[in-house]
Amino acid sequence: MTNAAAMIEARDIIAGYPGREVLRGVSLTARSGEMLGLLGPNGAGKSTLLHVLAAVHKPASGTVVVDGRDVFSLTDRERARRIAVVPQRVEVPFGPRAFSVALMGRYAHAPAFSGYGPEDEAIAADALREAGAIHLAERAISELSGGEQKRVFIARALAQQAGVLLLDEASSGLDPARAIEIHDLLRRKCRQGAAVVIAIHDLNLAALYCDRMVFLKDGRVAAQGTTAEVFSKEVIERIYETSPELVRHPCLGIAQALFVPGSSGDR
Amino acid sequence: MTQASLPAHGNTGRPALFAVLAGLAALGLASVFLACLFGPARVPALTAVRLLAGFFGVDASGVDPTLATIVRDIRLPRAALSWLVGAALGLSGGVYQGILRNPLADPFTLGVSTGAAFGASLAIFLGFTSIPFLSALGLDPVPLAALAGAMLSLTAVIALARAGGGTRRETLVLAGIVTATFLSALISLLKSLGEESVAGIVYWLMGGFAGRGFGHLAVFLPYFLAGLAIIVRYSRELDILALGETQARMLGVKAARVRLYLLIGASLLAAASVAVAGVIGFVGLIVPHLVRLALGAEHRPLLAASALLGGILLVWSDVIARTVLPHGAELPAGVVTALLGGPFFCLLLRARAMGRT
Numbered sequence: 206m207t208n209a210a211a212m213i214e215a216r217d218i219i220a221g222y223p224g225r226e227v228l229r230g231v232s233l234t235a236r237s238g239e240m241l242g243l244l245g246p247n248g249a250g251k252s253t254l255l256h257v258l259a260a261v262h263k264p265a266s267g268t269v270v271v272d273g274r275d276v277f278s279l280t281d282r283e284r285a286r287r288i289a290v291v292p293q294r295v296e297v298p299f300g301p302r303a304f305s306v307a308l309m310g311r312y313a314h315a316p317a318f319s320g321y322g323p324e325d326e327a328i329a330a331d332a333l334r335e336a337g338a339i340h341l342a343e344r345a346i347s348e349l350s351g352g353e354q355k356r357v358f359i360a361r362a363l364a365q366q367a368g369v370l371l372l373d374e375a376s377s378g379l380d381p382a383r384a385i386e387i388h389d390l391l392r393r394k395c396r397q398g399a400a401v402v403i404a405i406h407d408l409n410l411a412a413l414y415c416d417r418m419v420f421l422k423d424g425r426v427a428a429q430g431t432t433a434e435v436f437s438k439e440v441i442e443r444i445y446e447t448s449p450e451l452v453r454h455p456c457l458g459i460a461q462a463l464f465v466p467g468s469s470g471d472r
Numbered sequence: 473m474t475q476a477s478l479p480a481h482g483n484t485g486r487p488a489l490f491a492v493l494a495g496l497a498a499l500g501l502a503s504v505f506l507a508c509l510f511g512p513a514r515v516p517a518l519t520a521v522r523l524l525a526g527f528f529g530v531d532a533s534g535v536d537p538t539l540a541t542i543v544r545d546i547r548l549p550r551a552a553l554s555w556l557v558g559a560a561l562g563l564s565g566g567v568y569q570g571i572l573r574n575p576l577a578d579p580f581t582l583g584v585s586t587g588a589a590f591g592a593s594l595a596i597f598l599g600f601t602s603i604p605f606l607s608a609l610g611l612d613p614v615p616l617a618a619l620a621g622a623m624l625s626l627t628a629v630i631a632l633a634r635a636g637g638g639t640r641r642e643t644l645v646l647a648g649i650v651t652a653t654f655l656s657a658l659i660s661l662l663k664s665l666g667e668e669s670v671a672g673i674v675y676w677l678m679g680g681f682a683g684r685g686f687g688h689l690a691v692f693l694p695y696f697l698a699g700l701a702i703i704v705r706y707s708r709e710l711d712i713l714a715l716g717e718t719q720a721r722m723l724g725v726k727a728a729r730v731r732l733y734l735l736i737g738a739s740l741l742a743a744a745s746v747a748v749a750g751v752i753g754f755v756g757l758i759v760p761h762l763v764r765l766a767l768g769a770e771h772r773p774l775l776a777a778s779a780l781l782g783g784i785l786l787v788w789s790d791v792i793a794r795t796v797l798p799h800g801a802e803l804p805a806g807v808v809t810a811l812l813g814g815p816f817f818c819l820l821l822r823a824r825a826m827g828r829t
Contacts, residue, residue, distance in 0.1 A: 261721045285724030292719065298573045299714055299769035309712050313724030320708055345768055365723070 211237045211272060211368025211400045213258060213288070218267035220257050221424075227253045228264070229424040235400040237368065240391060242415030242432070243404040246445055249421040251404040252293065255371050258402065259290045271369055285313035289362035293373035293404075295354070300347025303357045307333050307342075310364030325364075332363035337386060351378035359387065363394075370394060372403045376410060388414045409461045412436050413454070420444050436460050445469075489773050496780035500555060503787040507551035508543050510791045512800045515539055515547075524548065549686045554790040554805065555783040556689075557681075557749045560696055560741035562782025565756030566763070566775045567703055567738035570710045571731050572641050579742035579756035581645060582629050582735070583652035584622045588746035589677055590655040591621020596672040597662045614676065615691045615747040622743030625651050630732070640717075644735075679750020680804035681790045688748040695744035702737030703775065706730055710771040752806040754813040755782045761817070765824070785809065 214234040221227040227250045235241040243251050256262035258269055260276040269276045271287050279287070289310070310332065311325035333339040338356040341349060346357060355378060362370055375391065376384035384407075391401050392414060405411045411418060411432075418435050420428040428440045438451050441462055447469040449462035508520050519535055523543045564579035572581065579585070595617035632647035633640075663670050703710075709730045712720045720727040745752070759782040760774065767773050789808040797803060 256718075259722055261718050281721060281726050282724040285722065288722075290722045292722075295715055295719060297715065298575065299570070299764065301711055301714070301770045302768065305711060305770055306715075309715075309723055312708070312712060318705075347769070361723075 211287070211398065213269065213271045213369045213400055213402070215254070215258060215269045216267055218254065218257055218264045218269070220253055220262060220264035220267070226265075227424055228257070230267075231421065231424070231426055232267075233419050233426070233429070235369070235402045237398050237400050238395050239416045240395050240401045240403065240414055242411040242418040243402060243421065244406075244408065244411060244418055244444075245421035245427070250424045251421055252373055254421065255290070255373050255402070255404055258369075259288055259371055260284055282313040285365060285367070287367050288369045288371060289365035289367035291355070291358050291362045291370070291372040291375060293377065295358065297347045297354075300345030302342065303338060303344055303346050303349065303360075304329060304333065304342040306346050306357050307338075307360040307364050310361040313365065328366070329360070329364045332360040333357070335363055336360035336390065352380070352383050355379060356383075356387070359390070368399055370399050370401045372401070374405065375403055376405070376407065384410060408436075408441065412459055412461060413457070432459075436462075438462075486773075489767065492767070493773070493776050493780065496777060496784065500559075500780055500783045500787070503784050504548075504551045504555050507554070507787050507791050508547040510795050511542070511547060513539070513542050515543055519543075545685065549689055550681050550684050550790070551787055553684050553689050553692065553748060554681050554786045556692060556696055557745045557752070558755055558786025558789075559779040559783040560692075560699070560745045561752060561756040561786070562759040562763075562778035562780075563700070563703060563775055564738040564741040564745070565782075566760035566771065566778040567710065567734055568756070569760055570714045570771055571734050571738075572645065573714060573716065574641070574645075575761065576757070577645075578753075579738065579745070580751065580753075582648035582739065583625050583655065584739050584742045585746045585751045586652040586655040586659075587625020587628075588618040588622035588743055589751065590625070590659055592618040592676050592747075593659045593662045593669075593673045594621070596676060597666045597669045599669075612687055612691075615688060618747035619691065619695070619743055621655075622739070622746060625655060626736070626739045626743065630735070676750060678804040679746075679752050679806040680793060680802065681749055682794070682802045684748060692744045692748045695740045695747075699737045699740035699744070702733055702740070706734050706737070707772050707775060710734060710775075714769075714771070750804070750806065752786070752809060754806075754809040755785055758813050758817050759785060762820070765820070785813075 212235065216232050218228050218231045219226065231250070231254060233241070243254065245251055253262060257264050260269065263277065276284055276288070307329040308321055308325060311321055311329060315321045315325050330339065330342070333342055336356045336359045338353065338360050341353055341357060346354060349357065355375070359375070370391070372391070375387055379387060388410065391403070395401050415432050417431050418429065419426055420435065420440065422444050427444050428435045438449060441449050447464060449464050451460050451462055453459070454461050505524065508524065509515055509517055519539055520543050522530065523535055523540055561579055568577040568579060568581055569575055592614050595614050600613050600617065629644065629647045629651050632651065633643045636643045636647060663673055709720070709725050712723055712725050713727060713731055717727040742756070760778045763774055763777045763781060767777055786805065786809065789812065790805045793803040793805040793808045
């Protein structure tokens with residue numbers, strides 16, 4: 206990791222689209238070595254918040270600071286060297302090879318005129334290897350399954366060597382074993398000093414991996430704290446309007462939520 | 473597993489691709505030479521070789537001066553122009569499809585061709601078909617008017633798209649359609665007003681390479697080179713832009729600006745092509761498709777191969793256009809490209825569909 210002490214902080218973010226306010230004053234901080242889970246019901250503003258953090262959506266007010274600098278004052282290349290994003294879904298009309306997609310992560314590092322060098326190619330190959338996608342390198346991205354594409358996009362983010370990793374539903378469309386692999390990888394990145402923010406729907410997976418959680422609801426932070434603090438029956442009931450039963454993970458002792466059919470909205 | 477045992481994934485280690493591109497380039501040059509042999513007057517191959525070698529200092533004296541004029545001053549510039557126009561259209565189509573992320577886009581999607589047609593029609597309508605000063609330089613004013621029309625319409629499209637909320641793809645395409653529709657109406661107006669010039673306008677609109685020579689090459693080349701330079705400079709960004717503007721920005725590409733540059737580059741090529749050869753369809757749409765099927769979707773090899781293949785296709789389309797009718801009568805080259813290309817593409821799609829099931 207290039208930025209050992211990476212950190213991203215959002216303050217009082219108000220953002221939305223014409224005629225629709227999505228975020229109504231959200232603040233959060235993710236520090237180096239920490240995996241922060243961004244949770245909440247559909248439409249709570251998780252994706253918009255990630256877009257604001259990545260500086261591709263300009264908020265109406267509020268600031269985002271990465272490594273002590275306002276993200277909106279950074280050039281695109283400077284920003285891409287600090288923040289890497291794994292999108293939820295990418296529509297790929299034409300299919301470059303997976304290797305080329307991973308190599309795109311080097312765009313912000315490679316000189317503007319001479320293009321990607323052998324070192325960039327080596328880093329891209331390493332990133333594919335790390336994401337378990339090296340065997341896909343020569344295949345067109347458009348021919349890959351959703352889960353395989355996901356791993357290629359994770360490789361692309363790794364190739365950016367950014368201190369901050371933002372993931373929108375990193376494990377959507379992956380089978381449980383692949384999802385575990387991906388999150389193990391993210392945890393390794395945290396240990397190496399990355400600050401990781403994941404928007405995630407799978408509460409139990411989030412409980413297994415996240416150090417801290419931020420629950421969004423209706424564009425506001427409805428609860429936040431360490432996983433042990435906020436992953437409770439009361440919080441989940443309040444935010445998702447359904448009553449789960451909490452049990453302990455048999456190996457790890459971490460709380461896991463079991464949902465009850467027919468319980469949605471019956472508080 | 474050691475580093476050495478892993479397969480190489482560099483872009484450098486693709487000798488097959490290099491061989492394909494080198495082969496296409498050689499085929500293109502050979503096509504331009506062979507095209508000099510076809511036409512109403514029979515030119516022996518050996519004579520043509522001597523004449524063309526004359527450009528490189530080989531002694532070509534003793535050749536019939538009429539044949540020398542036919543080969544050097546008529547057929548060679550025409551073949552070279554058709555090659556370059558084909559290359560420009562293939563390249564331009566590949567870029568348009570990439571930036572608009574739409575496989576149905578072609579060099580004329582944004583109304584550049586209609587702008588050029590309007591410029592040419594206006595010049596013909598006003599009788600500016602020959603201006604002594606320009607003629608002395610070997611320049612025909614109509615292509616210059618077409619070029620000016622294309623540039624103006626491109627400027628109008630971009631301005632309109634910006635006024636309509638930035639250069640988003642949908643806004644751009646919409647602005648292109650609006651501009652093209654408006655200019656088409658103006659062309660119809662010119663046709664209905666100028667009874668004498670109708671024939672000239674219709675003939676110009678059909679396009680082709682009849683009577684094109686060094687003067688047209690001189691009009692075409694600067695724009696071709698400028699467009700090519702822009703596209704080569706930003707071809708790496710094009711791959712990233714094809715994943716979408718948000719993705720591109722996340723990776724550090726100044727997406728809106730780079731897309732505008734690429735758009736201008738591709739439009740310069742399209743405008744210059746229409747200015748000298750009229751509207752030639754099919755090449756810019758289908759050639760990038762064919763190449764994508766064969767080589768994959770990465771833009772640098774895709775654009776290089778599209779340019780080379782487009783050139784070859786148009787050289788031979790023009791050869792057919794000028795030899796298929798008796799008594800030296802000619803078809804517009806655009807008619808040939810569409811007549812040959814359409815059915816060929818249907819066959820290709822069918823073969824692919826059958827290969828899949």
